[in-house]
Amino acid sequence: MANLLLIESSPRAASVSSAVAAEYVAKWQQKHPDGKVVRRNVAVNPMPHITEAWIAAAYTPAEARTPEQQQLLALSDTLIDELEAADTIVIAAPMHNFGISAHLKTWIDQIVRPGRTFAFAAEGFKGLLDENKRVIVVMSRGGAYTGSSPYNFLDQQAPYLRTVLGFIGLKAIEWVYAENQSRGPEAAEQGFQAGVASVLALA
Secondary structure: OOEEEEEEOOOOOOOHHHHHHHHHHHHHHHHOOOOEEEEEEOOOOOOOOOOHHHHHHHOOOHHHOOHHHHHHOHHHHHHHHHHHHOOEEEEEEEOEOOEOOHHHHHHHHHHOOEOOOEEEEOOEEEEOOOOOOEEEEEEEOOOOOOOOOOOHHHOOHHHHHHHHHHHOOOOOEEEEEEOOOOOOHHHHHHHHHHHHHHHHHHO
16 A cells, blocks of 8 residues: 655645645545555644753663653654655645744654664665655745756755755655745746646656
């Protein structure tokens, strides 16, 4: 059975990134009527920030963890289990101050775990997740930052996600952009429709 994991990270009820991602999920469900969709809205249900105790638990060998440490990592284990089970991962990511939202960052902090999603190897760090998993990142932006845009250098959103997802082994990433959402109704609609067209082409 096919499995899809959807991560939404916008605090807005009328989220553009979520709306574009929903178009892909709907098409995916048509193709996989028996498939399973796991949805996590990390803005509506925020992830807890990691703490010093969490870090100590993560770096303690599994067999040596106390019950308290196991409990500290329980949510992280669940989130990583969801990633491992998914064939396709869709991340809806609005741009906040040129990067990702704080909500998405706390989810990432929960899933980047030594021994679970990355390992220390002789040649350096090694991602442990299946690099063949399909990852689709839907990014909404107030302005235009792609291609030859003079503001391309301000984009800290895509480069960060490419780096951190690749670090844990997720390298088959496809990018969808819904730009110009703060440039007036016409430009916003054009940006939205461009995002929908791109994501449906991937579906």
